[in-house]
Amino acid sequence: xxxxxxxxxxxxxxxxxxxxxxxxxxxxxxxxxxxxxxxxxxxxxxxxxxxxxxxxxxxxxxxxxxxxxxxxxxxxxxxxxxxxxxxxxxxxxx
Amino acid sequence: xxxxxxxxxxxxxxxxxxxxxxxxxxxxxxxxxxxxxxxxxxxxxxxxxxxxxxxxxxxxxxxxxxxxxxxxxxxxxxxxxxxxxxxxxxxxxxxxxxxxxxxxxxxxxxxxxxxxxxxxxxxxxxxxxxxxxxxxxxxxxxxxxxxxxxxxxxxxxxxxxxxxxxxxxxxxxxxxxxxxxxxxxxxxxxxxxxxxxxxxxxxxxxxxxxxxxxxxxxxxxxxxxxxxxxxxxxxxxxxxxxxxxxxxxxxxxxxxxxxxxxxxxxxxxxxxxxxxxxxxxxxxxxxxxxxxxxxxxxxxxxxxxxxxxxxxxxxxxxxxxxxxxxxxxxxxxxxxxxxxxxxxxxxxxxxxxxxxxxxxxxxxxxxxxxxxxxxxxxxxxxxxxxxxxxxxxxxxxxxxxxxxxxxxxxxxxxxxxxxxxxxxxxxxxxxxxxxxxxxxxxxxxxxxxxxxxxxxxxxxxxxxxxxxxxxxxxxxxxxxx
Numbered sequence: 001x002x003x004x005x006x007x008x009x010x011x012x013x014x015x016x017x018x019x020x021x022x023x024x025x026x027x028x029x030x031x032x033x034x035x036x037x038x039x040x041x042x043x044x045x046x047x048x049x050x051x052x053x054x055x056x057x058x059x060x061x062x063x064x065x066x067x068x069x070x071x072x073x074x075x076x077x078x079x080x081x082x083x084x085x086x087x088x089x090x091x092x093x094x
Numbered sequence: 095x096x097x098x099x100x101x102x103x104x105x106x107x108x109x110x111x112x113x114x115x116x117x118x119x120x121x122x123x124x125x126x127x128x129x130x131x132x133x134x135x136x137x138x139x140x141x142x143x144x145x146x147x148x149x150x151x152x153x154x155x156x157x158x159x160x161x162x163x164x165x166x167x168x169x170x171x172x173x174x175x176x177x178x179x180x181x182x183x184x185x186x187x188x189x190x191x192x193x194x195x196x197x198x199x200x201x202x203x204x205x206x207x208x209x210x211x212x213x214x215x216x217x218x219x220x221x222x223x224x225x226x227x228x229x230x231x232x233x234x235x236x237x238x239x240x241x242x243x244x245x246x247x248x249x250x251x252x253x254x255x256x257x258x259x260x261x262x263x264x265x266x267x268x269x270x271x272x273x274x275x276x277x278x279x280x281x282x283x284x285x286x287x288x289x290x291x292x293x294x295x296x297x298x299x300x301x302x303x304x305x306x307x308x309x310x311x312x313x314x315x316x317x318x319x320x321x322x323x324x325x326x327x328x329x330x331x332x333x334x335x336x337x338x339x340x341x342x343x344x345x346x347x348x349x350x351x352x353x354x355x356x357x358x359x360x361x362x363x364x365x366x367x368x369x370x371x372x373x374x375x376x377x378x379x380x381x382x383x384x385x386x387x388x389x390x391x392x393x394x395x396x397x398x399x400x401x402x403x404x405x406x407x408x409x410x411x412x413x414x415x416x417x418x419x420x421x422x423x424x425x426x427x428x429x430x431x432x433x434x435x436x437x438x439x440x441x442x443x444x445x446x447x448x449x450x451x452x453x454x455x456x457x458x459x460x461x462x463x464x465x466x467x468x469x470x471x472x473x474x475x476x477x478x479x480x481x482x483x484x485x486x487x488x489x490x491x492x493x494x495x496x497x498x499x500x501x502x503x504x505x506x507x508x509x510x511x512x513x514x515x516x517x518x519x520x521x522x523x524x525x526x527x528x529x530x531x532x533x534x535x536x537x538x539x540x541x542x543x544x545x546x547x548x549x550x551x552x553x554x555x556x557x558x559x560x561x562x563x564x565x566x567x568x569x570x571x572x573x574x575x
Contacts, residue, residue, distance in 0.1 A: 028481075076168060
């Protein structure tokens with residue numbers, strides 16, 4: 001079993017997992033969930049960092065810099081927006 | 095990648111999964127966000143030892159400085175966007191941050207494509223024997239990168255348009271004849287360019303490819319109505335997830351693959367769930383603006399009846415002698431920022447022994463859950479919020495139904511008028527209550543742009559005015575009653 005096939009395995013399992021996790025979510029939580037998963041795909045920042053690290057020349061550096069800024073905005077902004085939305089739910093339980 | 099780092103990425107992935115799971119329940123939602131954030135922190139830290147310069151050497155100092163600066167700027171923008179913005183602008187911010195992620199994915203893919211593909215192409219030209227095997231690997235790598243570029247760019251520009259629409263910059267969905275053909279032709283052109291790029295990567299072609307993808311993102315979202323933006327943002331969210339996963343394939347990072355796929359697939363299901371709540375197929379939401387721009391003559395004729403205005407003191411009287419009052423909040427409540435006033439009214443009525451509940455339609459407001467967040471900000475107890483499906487069977491026993499800034503979600507045309515754009519959408523059956531009082535600024539239309547039959551029903555009265563002012567009047571009047 002090559003690495004590619006194993007990766008494909010993980011990909012397919014992840015698809016099913018993603019579906020299962022969202023299956024019976026009350027509509028009230030649709031928006032925080034969308035916001036939370038939005039923050040999670042901010043992991044692209046990792047990709048941006050790796051790319052910027054290996055950047056050579058001005059064009060690559062500028063593009064890499066922008067990628068890092070955008071990725072960081074996605075991650076940090078995403079988690080913070082979600083937290084702010086969910087703060088509203090906190091008081092309910094208290 | 096060494097084992098400890100790989101395990102760290104695995105731990106991050108597990109935390110993402112747990113985080114999403116916890117986000118699905120109101121009790122644990124906040125914890126879920128923190129868990130996912132912890133996973134992200136681990137992933138970021140695990141990346142540090144992986145950073146290396148272009149030729150496998152150490153990272154150039156300039157790149158490090160740029161990286162720190164970039165993270166700082168992104169962090170700042172994120173913090174300002176998240177905490178300094180009004181609560182009612184939260185949906186727009188989700189759109190913006192999603193677009194940022196899409197843009198990042200597209201850029202990473204573009205850079206990786208142009209550097210790696212060029213290098214591999216050059217070396218393959220020499221190794222004639224390994225040509226066929228090598229070409230498949232190269233082709234699939236290139237395809238993944240180009241896919242990420244395309245989807246990431248579409249998500250980027252689409253999200254910006256979605257942001258603008260939610261900010262109110264577009265009145266109507268923009269449609270024009272032949273739009274379907276134009277979009278299809280554009281997709282075909284982009285696909286052809288992609289295939290060409292796989293064969294012969296070139297920066298010029300790549301830039302053109304990206305530019306066309308950006309254009310497509312704009313064209314895809316422009317014809318969709320403002321009310322449907324939540325569905326669009328959810329779809330674009332899953333697009334970005336897929337782009338991130340594709341990037342993960344290309345740079346062989348399992349955390350990106352897993353996180354991206356999780357978001358891609360969960361986002362897709364979430365999008366379909368939202369459409370189900372509106373009882374409209376997703377194709378109708380995304381492509382259905384065409385033909386709807388025409389006004390419905392049937393509805394116009396039906397609402398030939400006149401609306402009956404009422405004054406605040408009379409409403410207060412009705413409310414004070416009622417046993418059960420249901421309040422239906424809508425986007426107008428959020429715009430008027432009247433959530434505190436409505437809470438005051440609910441409190442005053444409770445003191446008089448009236449039972450007050452809030453009927454929440456799944457797509458009331460700008461986003462699912464919008465009303466919940468708005469009312470929670472005003473400290474309305476959780477238990478008073480009742481979902482539409484639960485409250486509809488009881489509407490006949492309700493004495494007064496107060497509709498505040500809601501329109502399409504209480505329009506009986508959804509049940510009665512087959513030609514209506516909202517036909518089939520589940521609504522809150524406000525007209526079944528004893529008396530319906532509608533708080534509205536004017537006779538303006540809701541998102542769907544149609545007349546509301548509820549307003550001319552016999553048991554309906556209109557309390558015109560800004561919601562905040564009207565509610566303040568009502569509170570004062572109920573206190574005096």
